[in-house]
Amino acid sequence: MAGAKICGLTAPEQVEAATRAGAAFVGFVFFAKSPRNLSLGRAAELAALVPPGICKVALTVDADDAALEAITAAVPIDLLQLHGKESPDRVAEVKARFHLPVMKALGIATAEDVAAVARYNGVADMFLLDAKAPKGAELPGGNGLAFDWRLLAGRKFARPWMLAGGLTPENVAEAVGRTGAPNVDVSSGVESAPGIKDAEKVARFVAAAKAAEADPVPILR
Template identity: 70%
Template sequence: MSAIRVKICGLNSPQDVAAAAAAGAAYVGFVFFPKSPRNISIEQATQLALEAPVGLCKVALTVNADDAMLDTLTDAVPLDMLQLHGSESPERVAEVKARYGLPVMKAIGVADAADLPQIDLYSQVADQLLIDAKPPKNADLPGGNGLAFDWRLLAGRKYWQRPWMLAGGLTPENVAEAVRMTGARQVDVSSGVEAAPGQKDAALIARFSAAAQSVAV
């Protein structure tokens, strides 16, 4: 049996980071996207990253960020991984990996079986994949919308070429079922552990992590 690795995304306070660490999370995510209620400044992220316990993987979520933005971000914040959550092409993913020397996680939106080939395509260039619910058309946010997709699409597909993480509409109540149905060994949550948009709840974080890690895989 191996433990499910949990990512708590959209953190914006030292209390959030402490709650994620106490719950046994493997990753914490900081959002750099002005339209998001979880958006934080580079200065905030720097402080949070410096205060994070050793061993907690610090992930920066960006959306179609250009080199100038990524230069500023990586120069200031001690990060362990970049998460590309926009419409970045495979070529752009490869460019970011080469330029910054950090592992890159590419988010891929899934609504139906027609979206699955993108997973194989990006697995050739990304270090990890985040499989999320595809946002509705004209949505302001590419993720963090609290939407799930049909997890049966991933059943029996435990092994792509790269490690992958399940996201989209996960909560303390459904994460165990999602893990059992998909075979995911990593899960990502943001809105599912919030009391209000952008406000994390330490009790929900603890419940989510416990529920995810209760599943034998």
């Protein structure tokens, strides 16, 4: 069983679909280049619709202190997702200044990328392991791309973690089985158009994630 995060919510009906489906996390994007980008006012309205017990995540990309201050002052966020090139020192600064748990997103394409996750062991509260964005891509995530899940087979991490990148209702169970991911994150994989979540796809994704079981002994082949 994996907990599901539905990221990039942009409308009340999308929040309702995610929470009705049983998502454990909902994500709001604060990145101007994304089709899922929200104003502070809109994000506050959507966050107010989230029932207690569901983690509200703010996705930011190399945001400075002023931007993070504005987000956290306006929106009742539970977890900050740093999805840029933030260093371990920067993650530690954000935690100390804003007194919120931090999930560091890390792009994965090679075994070396997996090994590099350990650099954040002492500072991040969670890891989000996503497909590394193609060279020149405007978005660091949400590109609908997967990486080779065999890179994570049998791996243990020092913090709770979440798998992202190219997940859909059709492949999430296989992804959990291959990686042992305790949590999974989806955005474009449950959309009918960029920024428009499909309620039926959301429901199927969360149900498949909850029903998924990790392979007993994942082996890297």
